[in-house]
Amino acid sequence: MSSDCYDACVVTISSWDAFKMHFFSFFLGTWVMVKKLLSSLWKASDQSLKKSRNTPPTCYVDTAGFHSYIKLKRVKLHYVECGAQGKPLLLLLHGFPDCWFGWRYQMPVLSDHFRVIALDLKGFGDSDKPSWRRSYRIEVLLQELSAVIHALGYSTCVLVGHDLGALLGWYFVHQFPELVEKFVSISCPHPNIYWNELPKTNIFNERWINFCQMPYLAEIEVLKDDLKILNKCYQHLEKKKDVSLIDAYKYVFARPEDWCGPINYYRNLPFTRINDCSGPTEVPCLLITGNKDTFAQLESVVKSTEYSLKYTVKIVDGAGHYPHQEMPETINAHLLSFLTVPKPTPKIEKPLPRAGLVNRMIGAVSSTVRVPVFHS
Secondary structure (H helix, E strand, O other): OOOOEEOOOEEEOOHHHHHHHHHHHHHHHHHHHHHHHHHOOOOHHHHHHOOOOOOOOHHHHOOOOEEEEEEOOOOEEEEEEEOOOOOOEEEEEOOOOOOHHHHOOOHHHHOOOOEEEEEOOOOOOOOOOOOOHHHHOHHHHHHHHHHHHHHOOOOOEEEEEEOHHHHHHHHHHHHOHHHEEEEEEEOOOOHHHHOOOOOOOOOOOHHHHHHOOOOOHHHHHHOHHHHHHHHHHOHHHHHHOOHHHHHHHHHHOOOOHHHHHHHHHOOOHHHEEEOHHHOOEOOOEEEEEEOOOOOOOHHHHHHHHHHEOOEEEEEEOOOOOOHHHHOHHHHHHHHHHHHOOOOOOOOOOOOOOOOOHHHHHHHHHHOOOOOOEEEO
């Protein structure tokens, strides 16, 4: 790890690892350009495959909650809000490629107990979309999330994230633990594990990470074949045969500029890790994953408990990468059970030395602090 860090909590990878990533991205990007030219994929005839999407489908407009914006120092963020303002704050952070709409099944249920803010992350949806890569550095993103909490009139929040949103949440609870009462990570391992154990079955695997380091190429690629990449990501919606939900996402990501900001996250975050010297977080964590998730390995999620002193793991049978959309009733029950119980006051034992995966699973059962893994 490099000594170049953000308050010694978030650190950059070594110069050699960064060089290797840029090296591979250059050759991969060059190969893709040559392949595209040879196959004539950039011909004007391909543009006929792209449909015009100037208006959102009804399902995108009629979701519960009201839309609003919050102005920070350098950016304006869009969010959808449910619940009374006097209730505790619950911040929902979506994944990639997604937006506030991904939480449509959780907002009405959670709003009975919280003031729910489903945020469009910077660069996504109706939030501002700065095109500069440096706008998505981890220190900038974390400071902006902190500013959102304070601008809404709160000193703490409950943080729930999925995929990219959960990845940001992991960084956030390490950097600003005093701002988070509880943290829920859905379908996302800890960043120190996530970036090192990306499965090849993930559409956005290591090869894709290398590819998107080249400017503009990834933005062009994702628009191909009428945003076919979204059909691959949201296969659970394809199975439901609800075309309007897929159309909602294709409306959100219809233009090249709708992808520039989101892809810029992957031009920055792979170069960062949590400093091991900072130790595991004391923020209570709930880790939820589906046992059929091809984007993140179940083993990686379990390993992530090494970075938390107080945790619960929920494995959802039959769910893939989007359990909160595939099985919303099950996920909502897990969320309410974890988030609405009174704060426990056990005597916290010293963290155990890191051990293998099997020993950690056993420790989850035997420790008074570490909470057992449940299947549902």
